[in-house]
Amino acid sequence: MRLVADQLPTHLALTRAEPGCILFDVTQTADPLTWQVEELFEDEAAFTAHQDRVANSEWGRVTAMIERRYSVEGLSG
Helix, strand or coil: CHHHHHHHHHHHHHHHCCCCEEEEEEEECCCCCCEEEEEEECCHHHHHHHHHHHHCCHHHHHCCCCCCCCCCCCCCC
16 A cells, blocks of 8 residues: 555656546545546557556556556457
């Protein structure tokens, strides 16, 4: 939890500054170890660029061991 909280402000700022990012919010749920992520990008290219940037970022490295469960809507194929 502390790792996410420490890294989250920078991750939020960098993501929100990405071209094509319309919405990016991360909030802690009632379970302090679970975070809700809501993100919206203008198109598939912007979302893919975000995923690529995150995979190679400090956030990606320090949170790699954290389980993620995603539901992605609106992408082709």
